[in-house]
Structures are given as C-alpha cells and as structure tokens.
Amino acid sequence: MFKALVVEKTEAGETSASVQEMSEDRLPEGDVTVAVEYSTVNYKDGLCLGSGGGLVRSWPHVPGIDFAGRVEASEDPRYAVGDEVILTGWRVGEARWGGYAEKARVKADWLVPLPEGLSTRTAMAVGTAGFTAMLAVMALEDHGLSPEKGEVLVTGAAGGVGSVATAILSNLGYEVAAVTGRPETEEYLKSLGASRIVARGDLAETVKRPLETETWAGCVDAVGGAMLARVLGQMKYGASVAAVGLAGGASLPATVVPFLLRGVNLLGIDSVMRPYEDRVRAWGRIARDLPMDKLDGMIVPATLEDLPRLGAEILNGQVRGRVVVEVR
Numbered sequence: 388m389f390k391a392l393v394v395e396k397t398e399a400g401e402t403s404a405s406v407q408e409m410s411e412d413r414l415p416e417g418d419v420t421v422a423v424e425y426s427t428v429n430y431k432d433g434l435c436l437g438s439g440g441g442l443v444r445s446w447p448h449v450p451g452i453d454f455a456g457r458v459e460a461s462e463d464p465r466y467a468v469g470d471e472v473i474l475t476g477w478r479v480g481e482a483r484w485g486g487y488a489e490k491a492r493v494k495a496d497w498l499v500p501l502p503e504g505l506s507t508r509t510a511m512a513v514g515t516a517g518f519t520a521m522l523a524v525m526a527l528e529d530h531g532l533s534p535e536k537g538e539v540l541v542t543g544a545a546g547g548v549g550s551v552a553t554a555i556l557s558n559l560g561y562e563v564a565a566v567t568g569r570p571e572t573e574e575y576l577k578s579l580g581a582s583r584i585v586a587r588g589d590l591a592e593t594v595k596r597p598l599e600t601e602t603w604a605g606c607v608d609a610v611g612g613a614m615l616a617r618v619l620g621q622m623k624y625g626a627s628v629a630a631v632g633l634a635g636g637a638s639l640p641a642t643v644v645p646f647l648l649r650g651v652n653l654l655g656i657d658s659v660m661r662p663y664e665d666r667v668r669a670w671g672r673i674a675r676d677l678p679m680d681k682l683d684g685m686i687v688p689a690t691l692e693d694l695p696r697l698g699a700e701i702l703n704g705q706v707r708g709r710v711v712v713e714v715r
C-alpha cells in the first residue's frame with residue numbers, strides 16, 4: 388500500500404481531494420515504477436486539484452504534473468533500480484496519474500536522469516515552472532539576446548516561472564525588470580536579482596498605441612492577455628518575447644504593427660511535449676545557471692495534505708515562488 392492524493396468527482400460534478408491509501412495494482416501501465424520523493428505545485432496542478440480545467444479525463448485522479456524520485460522497478464534498459472529521475476510534462480498528472488503519490492508508473496521515454504548538481508528536492512523546486520523558464524531563456528538566446536542588448540522584462544515575476552526566470556537571467560548578467568501585481572514581493576524579487584520592479588497596473592491597460600517607446604531587449608511572459616499585447620509594442624527593434632503562460636488571460640488583443648515595423652518576434656514555449664534531447668540540455672543549463680541559494684529562497688515546503696489549499700491559492704495568484712511537496 389502507498390499514500391496518494393486522490394481527486395474524486397461526484398455524480399453532480401463536484402470534485403474533492405483527499406489523501407488515501409492505495410494498492411500498487413491500481414497504478415497505470417508503464418515500464419518504470421518510481422518511488423516518488425518530491426513533487427511541486429504548478430498552475431496546471433491547481434486546475435487538476437479542482438475541477439480539472441478540461442485537462443483531466445477520468446476520475447478518481449491522482450494529479451501532480453512533476454515528480455522526482457528513485458527507480459523502484461524498471462523493464463527498460465536505460466533505467467536501473469536506484470537511479471534518480473525527473474518527470475515533467477507528457478500530460479502526466481493531467482490525462483494520466485501523476486506525482487502526488489508515493490509511487491508513480493510511467494513510460495521510460497518520459498523520464499530524464501537527475502543531472503549532476505541537483506537533488507530530487509531542488510529538481511522539484513525547479514519543476515515544470517522552472518524548466519519552462521529555462522526553455523524560455525534558451526529561446527531568447529537562440530534569437531540573439533545577450534546581456535549588453537539591454538533590460539529584459541519578466542511578467543508574473545513572483546510566480547513560479549517568473550521567479551526562476553528572474554534568478555537565471557540575473558545570474559547570466561542580464562538586467563531584469565520584474566512585473567508584479569504584489570508590491571509586497573519587491574524585496575523577494577530583488578533578492579532573486581531583479582534590478583527594477585514594474586507595477587502590474589503600468590502594463591494592464593489594453594493597447595492604445597501599437598508602438599510605444601522601445602524599452603525591452605527581451606521578455607519572458609507568464610501572463611499573456613492584455614499585458615502581452617502591451618509589451619509587444621514596447622520591445623526594442625528585432626527583440627523577442629517568449630510566450631510561456633496565460634495567468635492573465637488566453638486572448639491576445641494586439642496589433643501586428645510591432646512585428647511589421649520593429650521585426651519583433653513572438654516565440655511560443657511548450658514544455659510538455661519537448662523532445663528528450665532538449666530536456667537534457669535544459670536541465671543541464673538549470674544545474675549550471677540557476678544559483679542554488681536563490682532557488683532555496685523561492686521554496687515553500689509542503690506535504691500531500693496541504694495540496695487542496697495550495698491548488699486554490701495558485702489559481703488565485705497567491706503562491707510566491709515554488710512549492711516543494713515532500714511525498715516520501
């Protein structure tokens with residue numbers, strides 16, 4: 388038997404989440420069984436801990452889109468018992484059972500070996516949010532961003548993606564302007580390396596002029612919506628925005644003018660279906676470019692029992708930094 392956070396749905400369509408004992412024969416099919424040590428809470432986990440947000444297909448469901456732990460059984464030659472592994476993405480924790488349990492069973496193809504320099508705990512402090520922040524920074528670099536080009540904007544900065552993006556960019560020598568709707572996080576964001584705080588309200592209004600003063604050399608955007616539209620008009624000539632999230636909305640009430648007159652690029656970032664080689668490269672960069680003392684400062688420790696509350700909090704934009712759930 389092992390412990391799992393299970394979400395159940397009533398006939399009336401209401402969901403409830405509780406920690407339950409479960410037998411191993413209920414685990415889904417897969418070629419590697421992992422003893423999960425840590426998981427985390429991302430925005431998607433907030434959805435899957437509640438109504439499912441259209442991501443969950445069947446109940447009872449075990450959410451948790453990320454986990455890290457040790458291989459307990461393996462039918463795949465790439466993984467041996469005792470190996471430390473990370474899982475993010477592949478719709479685990481959404482369409483399939485995920486990491487909010489002491490055991491998880493998945494396809495070997497979805498796993499990544501824990502890179503040197505990270506523990507299973509620090510890997511989950513990074514999680515999908517931090518992994519995606521790294522992918523966004525790599526995409527901006529691939530499109531010509533370098534520190535001497537100027538200030539880089541990070542939106543949703545006190546959230547998971549934003550916190551890790553801020554710390555990585557600052558460590559790489561970039562000047563980071565951090566957008567937040569929570570003025571009380573200013574000190575925290577500065578401790579991660581932000582050199583300037585931009586109030587959310589300054590970028591909240593819809594586009595009035597398609598082009599504003601050229602301000603940002605790059606942007607990691609976790610917010611989308613009206614804020615992304617506004618930011619596009621403030622990018623420097625030829626600069627790129629990595630579109631990561633939709634915390635502020637899925638619409639894009641923009642004009643094409645920044646693309647046509649300033650050669651601005653809008654780069655889409657997906658972490659879920661990323662090929663294995665990209666994943667290994669990004670995790671290697673995280674181990675190298677994300678300072679562990681800054682990562683420590685982002686961690687909010689939690690247990691499986693805390694998850695229903697944390698799920699609601701992340702959907703309300705109330706979680707700061709990265710939650711690390713001790714599962715074992």
Ligand code: NDP
Binds near residue numbers: 429516656701
């Ligand atoms: P968090 O909730 O931790 O962070 C989101 C942050 O956005 C909040 O902390 C808040 O920052 C800001 N925010 C929230 N609501 C609004 C609003 N209405 N208007 C403006 N800003 C707002 O979530 P994550 O960092 O885990 O994820 C961020 C986004 O990225 C989500 O939409 C998520 O689904 C997406 N995502 C996408 C991935 C991909 O593969 N493309 C992978 C991972 C995440 P502050 O308080 O500082 O203003």
